[in-house]
Amino acid sequence: xxxxxxxxxxxxxxxxxxxxxxxxxxxxxxxxxxxxxxxxxxxxxxxxxxxxxxxxxxxxxxxxxxxxxxxxxxxxxxxxxxxxxxxxxxxxxxxxxxxxxxxxxxxxxxxxxxxxxxxxxxxxxxxxxxxxxxxxxxxxxxxxxxxxxxxxxxxxxxxxxxxxxxxxxxxxxxxxxxxxxxxxxxxxxxxxxxxxxxxxxxxxxxxxxxxxxxxxxxxxxxxxxxxxxxxxxxxxxxxxxxxxxxxxxxxxxxxxxxxxxxxxxxxxxxxxxxxxxxxxxxxxxxxxxxxxxxxxxxxxxxxxxxxxxxxxxxxxxxxxxxxxxxxxxxxxxxxxxxxxxxxxxxxxxxxxxxxxxxxxxxxxxxxxxxxxxxxxxxxxxx
Numbered sequence: 001x002x003x004x005x006x007x008x009x010x011x012x013x014x015x016x017x018x019x020x021x022x023x024x025x026x027x028x029x030x031x032x033x034x035x036x037x038x039x040x041x042x043x044x045x046x047x048x049x050x051x052x053x054x055x056x057x058x059x060x061x062x063x064x065x066x067x068x069x070x071x072x073x074x075x076x077x078x079x080x081x082x083x084x085x086x087x088x089x090x091x092x093x094x095x096x097x098x099x100x101x102x103x104x105x106x107x108x109x110x111x112x113x114x115x116x117x118x119x120x121x122x123x124x125x126x127x128x129x130x131x132x133x134x135x136x137x138x139x140x141x142x143x144x145x146x147x148x149x150x151x152x153x154x155x156x157x158x159x160x161x162x163x164x165x166x167x168x169x170x171x172x173x174x175x176x177x178x179x180x181x182x183x184x185x186x187x188x189x190x191x192x193x194x195x196x197x198x199x200x201x202x203x204x205x206x207x208x209x210x211x212x213x214x215x216x217x218x219x220x221x222x223x224x225x226x227x228x229x230x231x232x233x234x235x236x237x238x239x240x241x242x243x244x245x246x247x248x249x250x251x252x253x254x255x256x257x258x259x260x261x262x263x264x265x266x267x268x269x270x271x272x273x274x275x276x277x278x279x280x281x282x283x284x285x286x287x288x289x290x291x292x293x294x295x296x297x298x299x300x301x302x303x304x305x306x307x308x309x310x311x312x313x314x315x316x317x318x319x320x321x322x323x324x325x326x327x328x329x330x331x332x333x334x335x336x337x338x339x340x341x342x343x344x345x346x347x348x349x350x351x352x353x354x355x356x357x358x359x360x361x362x363x364x365x366x367x368x369x370x371x372x373x374x375x376x377x378x379x380x381x382x
Contacts, residue, residue: 066197156294159173
């Protein structure tokens, strides 16, 4: 039988209509206690659902959908994207181990490594996003954590090369794939053992849910499930429902996000106030060749570096915008803008001017351009 394409999978994966009287969407299950018909049914494996924290049809639908998209052997759901990161790390790392992390990693991930993991006796070191990791692997290196493109600065990593070096050493490979989602980057297919998503972003797509997902390959499935269960993690039925609802339109939204981001980045590249635009889908980007080789598309998140400008000028650009909100997160229908503050320890990030991050939402691209044009006029007049 011919395999469904990803655009079809996001529409059909995880649907349980036959179990719910033909309803297209799995209903919201708000459940803690699950009743058993008799004592025999309480034996392990005898009943599909046993306790709300251990799964309901709401969570099972989302898990099945992510499993079909990711191609993993085990999927777990967490209350947030950061919790997906920490759960995945804790499933492969323990006291006395060494963790190697890309220097371009999401800030809260770095903070977790430098605080909680340190307290648990785990040493973390950071590598330049485009570095050859082989010389950096130690005898006690148990895992390598990747993020491609990198958070804030969007470096594209050679994931197959990293996976090859790590696996030859006996280390696991983890990757935060929130920027691309499974539709644009096949994480397990490129050698990653644990694939992480902040479903809060593109999966939900409407800025109204916090949820995370982790997909493990066969070799890492049992430890992931055990760690997740031991920490008592669960996503609510309401959040699972919202994530599933967002999933159904993920393919069409990503196409629009990319289309708008390309229009904005090409326009920004021609602005006299802009030193450079950082977006892997641009041929001028240093990561373009790797992106073209490994990715099936780009999302709506990118950055641009201003020529040297004061804090007042940055505020003049950002604060008066009409269609761009100022806020954390991204991946929703709304367009966002935020100055970025880069923290690096392995390799300094070379920028002479302020870095601005944009998420291109579902607004009309030319309305967004007109909004930015007025922002640049304010910047020049400050």
